[in-house]
Amino acid sequence: MKKENWPDEVRRLCGTLGIEHPIIQAPMAGGPSTPKLVAAVSNAGGLGSLGLGYLAPGDIDAEIKKTRALTDRPFAVNLFVPSPGGRGGISDNILKRLNEYTGELGVDGPDVPPEPSGFTFEDQLGVVLDNNAPVFSFTFGLPEERYIKELLHRNIAVIGTATCVREGVLLEGAGCNAVTAQGSEAGGHRGTFDTTQGTPMIGSMSLIPQLADSLGIPVIASGGIMDGRGIVAALALGASGVQMGTAFLGCEEARLAGPWLDALLRSSDTSTVLTKTFSGKYARGIKNRFIEEMAGLEDEVPEYPIQNTLTRPLRSAAKSQSNPDFMSLWAGQSSPLTKRSTAGELFDRLLREIREVIVRINEEI
16 A cells, blocks of 8 residues: 555654554563564554563663664554552462462572562653653553653654544543544553443444544554454544554564564464453453453452552563463454564565555455
């Protein structure tokens, strides 16, 4: 697809973000969104995204600089809006089970109480501002108004994440340039606001048109999109662009532990489930022993970020030992469509498939 052939609303989003094609690589925190992957997507004409929500300010600065050394195109930096701090005590049942698992792997159990991170969201955002990142995206809520105003004042495009219409309306009112509509099919954590009652599980087919009808800013579809068919469908529903995560996990530039990649390539349409046992927030991943055995304790899981900190020793040990039983194998519902390739090859294939789908539809109508 040539840039001039995209619909007006698509060109509007591309113009805001400074990209050629309305394809955004999702910011996958915890390792997969490497500078190499982000730069490859941006160099192909899309928007690569660094998922840096877990990192200290110095590490954020380093990742941005590594990415800048690989591309002169726009890319996004993504952070987590801080939660109130996690409520509720830590149950003996949770601690007992986690200590059993860490003992099985031969490592120390979690610290109680969990150690704080030692840095704040404001510290992290300060690095984004200092580096004048081209695009800033966020999830888990809405940052303070002063932060968004400062980002916009510096001509940094701002993208928020919504899992329901109410959240999208709040993001538009706060001044965001675009909203990512995260359907329930999406892999990884739900971006639901702490102020939203429950955890909305609205599928993309329903969420995208409702947000598109409710907002005056571009909507970016996210959740279950793996190929050109999904991209065309999202645009037909009213989206101005798409954000794809699981599709890019299969790319050579992504930093993915072997068992995680193997699980993706072996997955079926029923492999993924929603769980909050890893972090205290609901997230979609491939079923494994930890998820299945902890399912009966979900009601006792402390809120994010407490549970996320408690499970960190277990997850780290599992990764170092290549043990998929205790790893968070995040993936969306379309994970069986994952293919191995470079990011450039994937991007070329997506553009080719978009053209083929549009031609086929035109021929059949």
